[in-house]
Amino acid sequence: MSEITDLATLQEAIWENRQRPHGTSQAAAAEKILDQAAQIGPQAEVRALFHLISAYEFSADRHKALVPFARALRLWDQDPSVFDRSSTHSLFWDFKWMTTGMLDLPQVPMTAIENWLAEMDRRYRLAGHTERAVRMSEFYVADHVGDVERAQRAFDGWLAAERGEMADCHACETARQGEFYADAGSDAKAVKHWEPVLAGRQTCAEEPHRALSRSLLPLVRLGRLDEARANHLRGYPMVKGSESLMSSVARHVEFCALTGNEARGLELLADTPAYFQADGEPEPRMGFYAVVALLMDRLVARGRGDLHVTGPAGRTWTAAELAGHTRAEALALAARFDERNGTTAVSERVLARLDAEPLLDRLPLGLRAVLPTAESDAPDAGPAAGSxxxxxxxxxxxxxxxxxxxxxxxxxxxxxxxxxxxxxxxxxxxxxxxxxxxxxxxxxxxxxxxxxxxxxxxxxxxxxxxxxxxxxxxxxxxxxxxxxxxxxxxxxxxxxxxxxxxxxxxxxxxxxxxxxxxxxxxxxxxxxxxxxxxxxxxxxxxxxxxxxxxxxxxxxxxxxxxxxxxxxxHEPAEAAQHWLAAAQTAQHWPEQTDHAMLANLAAEALDKAGEKLSAELAYERAADLWAEVGDARRQLRATRAWAWAVRDRDAAEASRIMTGATRVCEAALADATDPDELAELRTELPETLEQHARVIADEDLETGRFRGLYDGGLAEAASFAGRAESLLRESDDTARWCRGALLAAELAVESGETARGLELVAAVEAKVDGDEELSGFRGHAGWIRDLVTV
CATH class of the missing domain: 1.25.40.10 (Tetratricopeptide repeat domain)
Known part of the structure; x- marks a missing residue:
């Protein structure tokens, strides 16, 4: 990390740190950023404080966010003017997380939590915010301590209050509200409430991840087993290994334990050995220990208590040993919460989870269902490294x-x-x-x-x-x-x-x-x-x-x-790895169509992943393979894509490649005898010429005007577009001709052939006159006329 000397270098350091994966490493870097920012002044300190709070929020160090938040609040009370609009929003937005976040820390007295909740209510009212976030936070507090009546009142107030800028996102609210229904025994109501999140209509950074895990047991209890299976297979990869989503991982382990999928549950434990460390947040760790104990108890009940399993580092564990250890740990943590809360609600919930009976003897998942032998080690951490x-x-x-x-x-x-x-x-x-x-x-x-x-x-x-x-x-x-x-x-x-x-x-x-x-x-x-x-x-x-x-x-x-x-x-780099590996195998086959298709797919994925040089080589290879197979249309398209991949690096080279694409199309037209193939190639040729024009004439995003990417490029682009227009002139697709004619007209005007450009504009205006379906082209025609007068 470079030295931070002013707000500009601070912002650069924050941006760089945000590129790191969420976790302890990002949080540690944010702490160092704050140390330097505090030396610059209060404005820099405020920005760095909220960056640190955000870094803590998405890591196992979430509990540490209380300290920088209290520091930010003191700065606000001293001088609100050092807070800009963004940091002011962050102060009030983070208030709710700090209030309810203290529930996860049994060492924080309940009186302090209630005081913070009251302070949140007061400050929100003074700032003019709605009470929705306050009632939500009150619900969390009441639900945690087992105050059923207060929780219901707060829940009703949460739903009734007007949404304001401090309200949680729709996805998070929907997910947590549905859990309240499920906890009350209304599984069908919960699943229905979750539907917008599960269907992907409401999403955020941690949804539908959490809702998918919350839906598992309700769906099983409702007998909707296909949905439960699908939500496990879809949802677990979203949360696998996440520090901040330990509770969601625990729900997937719990699902496996209660549906006869103990072997799958062991695989999930092998994915997450760090969850057994004792330095994470108590509340999610308590839940994790509880479901591990539940899973181990199921193994013991099946006569596999001697099975070697993944557990806390430093020793080997059998299922029976880990069952006793994690049960004791979960109950000890629950007792700490109950002592702080003055109720027994947390221990009762943990005991209910520990002693849950299986919901099904077996729910096939399509994944490995066989437990390892007693002599073997715990299962590997998921699939082989090559998958x-x-x-x-x-x-x-x-x-x-x-x-x-x-x-x-x-x-x-x-x-x-x-x-x-x-x-x-x-x-x-x-x-x-x-x-x-x-x-x-x-x-x-x-x-x-x-x-x-x-x-x-x-x-x-x-x-x-x-x-x-x-x-x-x-x-x-x-x-x-x-x-x-x-x-x-x-x-x-x-x-x-x-x-x-x-x-x-x-x-x-x-x-x-x-x-x-x-x-x-x-x-x-x-x-x-x-x-x-x-x-x-x-x-x-x-x-x-x-x-x-x-x-x-x-x-x-x-x-x-x-x-x-x-x-x-949306992981194109991973897709490219699979397709390249498959192509390497298929290259030895006597029939090369699959090889060509895989090379083409890999090129597209590499392009989307930003691996431009690799994409260029893959597109070139795909074009050669399609030529070998004898598929001219696919060869043409791969060649055009190759030119676009090369364009930013070398526009002249891209032009040469695009010229090759035109020749491929012209040769195919000369050889084609099938009427359908001829018709398609006749549309591909003007498309290729227009793409050639756009490859060498870039459109400025600010002005909307074309510029040549090399000397003479604008004139060449106008020539290609003009040829495309002449090929389209007899087309039955009037809209397609209008688009081509206006491109040719604009490039002609930009390259100095004003008369030719205006002639095409006039032809388009005459063609669309009185035709409402084509009226949209008038605006573009007017834009080109305006270019002439500039």
Missing amino acids: AGEPGSEPHASPATGPATGPTADGAPSDGTGTPDPDDDDEPAMPAGVSEAIDRYNTARDAEDLAGMRSAMAEAIDRAGDAAPPGWRMVAHLQLSELLAADEDLSAAVHHALEAVAWADLADRGSAVVARVRLGGHLMAGRRLDEAAPVLEQALSDLDPSPEAHGDGTLVQVRWWLGECAMNR
Whole structure:
């Protein structure tokens, strides 16, 4: 960090620190910034104080924010004039967090909290703010200590009060209000209240992260299991490892413990070893200890108390040992709060959480469901290092209409599964009727009777019941899921694929990969990308691309989908990694269409990620591959994108590339015989010429006028735009011609061909005269006329 000498260097230091990830490192840097800022003067000190408060707010040091806030309040009382509009807003905005934040610190007396709440009320009234934030804060205090009547009054006042500039964002308010309903036993009302947040209509930095975790158990209790599963798979990656969202992580662990997903719960613990440290905030740590104890108790109840698990550093832990330790820690923290509060409410809530009974024996998630052996260590911290983070566009092969293994070198899936055989000598005897159902399935398959196949396989599964071994169940459910997907019943396909995964985990690791890939394919086909991502990540970590195992086609498909998932999460750099890795595998295949598509996708992702030089190389490679494949239209588009990627670095080089794109289009036009292909190429040529014009003539954002990016560039741009206009002149799309003609006119005027430009303007004005649908072009035409008079 450079030396801070004035407000300008202070602002630069604050900006640089904000680029760091939220956490203790950012907070530590903010403390150093404050030390230097205080030497400059009160204005600088105020700005640095609020930066430090913000840094604490999104870290495990949230409790430390009280000290800089009290310091800022003293400065306000001494001289409000040193606070600008932004810092004045921050003072009152942060007041509510400081008031309710003290609830998380059992060493702060309740009398002090009540005094701060009263002071907040007084200062808000003096400043003219509505009482909404005050009533919200009062609700938090009353709810915390278990004062039910006061909490209800404050809650009602919160909802009734007018929203003002100090009110929390809609998403945060909605999420917390829904939790109040759920705590009162109104799960359906809570879920309905959360809907705007869960659906993404109300969002913020920590929503829907929190609401997704809060919705898990209410949804399970309501029997809405598909939604609960989806919210876990979608929500956990949002909170994974976050210091400030420990409570949300705890809710995901609790969900796993109460739905028969103890193995998944252990994976979540392995992701967050730092949560066991004793220097975090007491309240979220108390909740975390409680759900860890709950999870360990479930393992003990299943006879796995000797299992080695992740726990506090410094020693190894078994599930039974950690159960006792975390239960004691959670109750000790609860006792501290109760002693401060003068009630037993916190201990009662913690005990209820500790002693909760499972809601389901098993809710399949599509993730690993098998606990490690007693001799093994705790599970690894999530997927293998080579896998990505999260989730999404349709790949070359559709998982909804066939095997979900996607593109392969020879076109054949390498999944190792087939029709379940009830007469296998290695399997126990099956109940009556199973063989007959499988025979009907085979007969229907030979007749290509999909409905008959579905009916027979469903009957075979029902008749087999619990007598069927895991391997048989896996194959049967997998086959039925494929049949349902072929009939576009993706919801049912997902259900049976989930069952297949659960049984595959009990059969063998290789078949579990196949089942997860199929499940991931169905989820992708249903555009349930957030759910597909963790399933596909686990498949990737276990996948063997050798021909005798899963095949490199499966590897390419999984990475293809994971790239789409990452783009859906607005993480283009991660998407590019997956697509580049997939392209590297596909480059050896005899048919290169998939290789070309992956190179193209990787180029687009690299471009969006700001990796311009890498994007240039990837676009160039994609264009060459499309040429090799013989797809002129895709070659053309990749070449144009390549030119745009190069433009900021070297406009002349971009122009050369764009000239190549024009030649590609002209050659394709000369060779095309199909009427539809000819029609499309005839629209692509003027589009290419116009893009060429824009590549070498930049539009100034302040003035709206074009300028050439190199000597002679403006005249060249006018020439390309003019040629495009002449090609569009006979088009049936009048609006398209008007856009092209006005571009050509503006560039002509800017390059000194005023007469030509005005001629085109007049032609456009004549064309749109009396046509209301085209009236919008008049304004642009007038703008060009004004250029002539300037």
